[in-house]
Amino acid sequence: MPDGVAESVPVVTLPGVVDHHVHLGLVDRALLADGPVTEVHDLGWDPREVAAWAADPPSGILVRYAGPFHTAPGGYPTGRSWAPDAAVRHVATPHEAAEAVADVVAVGGFAVKVALRAGMALLPDDVLRALVTEAHSAGLPVLVHAEGDGQAQRAIDVGADVLVHVPWTEALPDAVIARAARMTWISTFAIHDGPGRPIGLERALDNARRFVAAGGTLVYGTDMGNGPTPGGVNEREIELLGRVLEGRELRRAVLGPPSAPTLTAPLPLPVTATDLITWLRAARRLPAPRRPPR
Numbered sequence: 001m002p003d004g005v006a007e008s009v010p011v012v013t014l015p016g017v018v019d020h021h022v023h024l025g026l027v028d029r030a031l032l033a034d035g036p037v038t039e040v041h042d043l044g045w046d047p048r049e050v051a052a053w054a055a056d057p058p059s060g061i062l063v064r065y066a067g068p069f070h071t072a073p074g075g076y077p078t079g080r081s082w083a084p085d086a087a088v089r090h091v092a093t094p095h096e097a098a099e100a101v102a103d104v105v106a107v108g109g110f111a112v113k114v115a116l117r118a119g120m121a122l123l124p125d126d127v128l129r130a131l132v133t134e135a136h137s138a139g140l141p142v143l144v145h146a147e148g149d150g151q152a153q154r155a156i157d158v159g160a161d162v163l164v165h166v167p168w169t170e171a172l173p174d175a176v177i178a179r180a181a182r183m184t185w186i187s188t189f190a191i192h193d194g195p196g197r198p199i200g201l202e203r204a205l206d207n208a209r210r211f212v213a214a215g216g217t218l219v220y221g222t223d224m225g226n227g228p229t230p231g232g233v234n235e236r237e238i239e240l241l242g243r244v245l246e247g248r249e250l251r252r253a254v255l256g257p258p259s260a261p262t263l264t265a266p267l268p269l270p271v272t273a274t275d276l277i278t279w280l281r282a283a284r285r286l287p288a289p290r291r292p293p294r
């Protein structure tokens, strides 16, 4: 391309996409290499296996991992066909909670993942509290899968830091959402998508709008590996996030910290979800920064 033309094209650089909720054990990891997604957070797998993937990740991807699901004996996701035994850590007492958190620290996990699912065995309050206390004293956030009546509220009130799915099984009262405003919620809207007006999705979007209005932090996460999710950018997830956020807030939810630009595209700064999807389709990786000569 002649120099004059290149100069007239607006070039915007932005950080790469951070997917805050994936399961690398359930996807073709090679599909992630050198694409617009630059960081993924694995929220539930055999800790040794996922630590090995993080040490030898797909090219251009930073992998952070939580390690196993912490749940009551028999609690979710015990017995699910997709969940290897080592991906599920049963915790029956506060003492076992302390041991489980120490194991997450030992394997290099960045967070403690907890599952609370009504209709299956549930962690009692004292064990749940112990998981949160132990995680926090180890400097790790607590990330909760909360599903079914009252479980999101339990996570909020016990001091968990993150809900790994925006609550979709019930409309949370405003007072509960106000108490949650210190938290981060991970979107995962697209997994509830379907024909008609899927009630779970509508509920999640409504909870998310009130959460953001109350000052909560909403971030992009796809639950990649849960069903036929794309291995890379999930455009539907961005589209649905665009029903809640736009402009700087949308970019902040989907992309990494602005200090680390890794993508470039010959398009203006994206404002809407449609802009952002178009921008990401056109984006290329910037060359890795060269180390200064010694």
Ligand SMILES: [Zn+2]
Residues within 6 Å of the ligand: 021, 022, 023, 043, 044, 223, 226
């Ligand atoms: Zn998940």
